[in-house]
Amino acid sequence: MQLTFDADVEEFRGEFLAFLAEHLPDEAEAGERPRSSADVPEWARRWQRKQFDNGWLLPGNPPEFGGRNASILQQYVHLEELSRRRIYHSFNPQGLGIIAASLLSFGTPEQKERWAAPILRAEITAALGMSEPGAGSDLASLRTRAVRDGDSFVVNGQKVWTSGANEADVLLTFVRTDPDAPKHKGISVLLIPTDTPGVTRRPFASVCAEDDFDFNEVFFTDVRVPAENLVGGLNQGWGVANGALGHERTLLWLGFADRLQDLVEDFRPVTVLDRDHYATLAMDNQALRLLGSAALARADRGEQDVAALSVLKILGSEAVQTASEHALDGAGFDGLVHPALTAPYTPWNNDHFASSWFERYARSFAGTIAGGTSEIQRTIVAERVLGLPRS
Known part of the structure; x- marks a missing residue:
């Protein structure tokens, strides 16, 4: 049993601490407070981009996506040092840890370039459209429907508990594309920009605080989404879901x-x-x-x-x-x-x-x-x- 890290991991830790000492924003710079998990103030966007450019945003990623191909132990000490100082590397955590990570695992090269990289660089923010009124923990019961129409999908349905949707630029949305297939096998995933006609976002307060409006209902009414925004293949959404939550867990x-x-x-x-x-x-x-x-x-x-x-x-x-x-x-x-x-x-x-x-x-x-x-x-x-x- 080894209770300490090897020298290469400790060297990695030292490099990260040196980066923090030089670049961490101070309180005078970071005055504006986020309003939701997809509302990223400008100072926080600069901080996230600084980490991205230096390979410290998600060290396990390749350099072109904000990392340095770090090992799992190196990733651990990176998070350990962030948490020890109560530092956030991003104020859009679901965008960073779930949506961008899912795109890097399942997206096309074009999707990685168009969506994942801007999310990682804090140029845009993202929210996760999974839960529905009748499909919370049981994702396979979702009813939001997407029907192929030429080079687009037409989406109708509702999501709820969608953290940060009111501030996000894009939703990674789980939809049913084959209603006749077994419920786990007829699900697909679409990237839906929130400014698309027919998308309505309604934030609502949390029981924790009357000014906490991170939760949202999201309604889709005849929303047309380009077929190129399909992530992971038609009816392959269950695998994407498991991968998305795997990144989180x-x-x-x-x-x-x-x-x-x-x-x-x-x-x-x-x-x-x-x-x-x-x-x-x-x-x-x-x-x-x-x-x-x-x-x-x-x-x-x-x-x-x-x-x-x-x-x-x-x-x-x-x-x-x-x-x-x-x-x-x-x-x-x-x-x-x-x-x-x-x-x-x-x-x-x-x-x-x-x-x-x-x-x-x-x-x-x-x-x-x-x-x-x-x-x-x-x-x-x-x-x-x-x-x-x-x-």
Whole structure:
């Protein structure tokens, strides 16, 4: 067992730290705050382009797409240093981590050049059109329809929970193109510019905060989309979906580990958690990092362990939620209104750093839903780890 990184990985870390020391925007430069997950202020666009041009945006990518062909361990220490400083490499995370990544995996050379590169360079922003009113976790139940008409598809239907759609320039949209095929096999993916006639976006508030309008309903009424915007082939959308979520999940556990570490540090000086609950939080944090490190080592050896990623997501997301719930209980009625912390705004502090205990708890449910619900993750563990029959 090796508990340290090799010299080449530490050298990689040192190069990245030197880049941050020279180029990281300061608070005076980064005054404007994003309004949604696809609203990227100009200073943040410059920051993202600076990373892209120097190969530090997504180091695992080839140089022409903002990387330097980094190994999985090098990618890990890159994210580790970002999270340690609470730095965002992009304020359009779904555009960077899901949409652009999916285009690099499944798109044509023209699509990579026209869409992926501008998203990575923060020239445009993107949102993910997956969930529908009747198809949330069960993507295969989607009903948004796309019918081929000459050199275009005509799209009709609705999406919901589409984060950042009101500010995004393009939607990676999952549609049904063969209603007679088995539900997993009749799905395709289209890139739909949001200024296309017939696209209507309606943001709505979150339970977490009345001024949080990241969620959207999106309606498509006879929307004509060029056939060249088809991603991954006709009726091949299920594979694209699995790839898209795979990009999101590979190092997803690290985000939960960072949240747990934040909670450990934030709860230390306050009394909202009793000793037993604080000890549980600290142990969950350590357990997640150890299990995540083991999964990371397997990935570095080229081994795919989907079940391990499911275990990590369950542990991380539910540990964050449990700790937040106990904190809200400990704060009592004051937890509904009083800020959990009063840290001043910086370019990198997330809004939950200065939110109430209730907001922290309410936001924790996103972790047990996005990227595959806890119920779905338990099904994967039951079938692939425990060998239980499919229900």
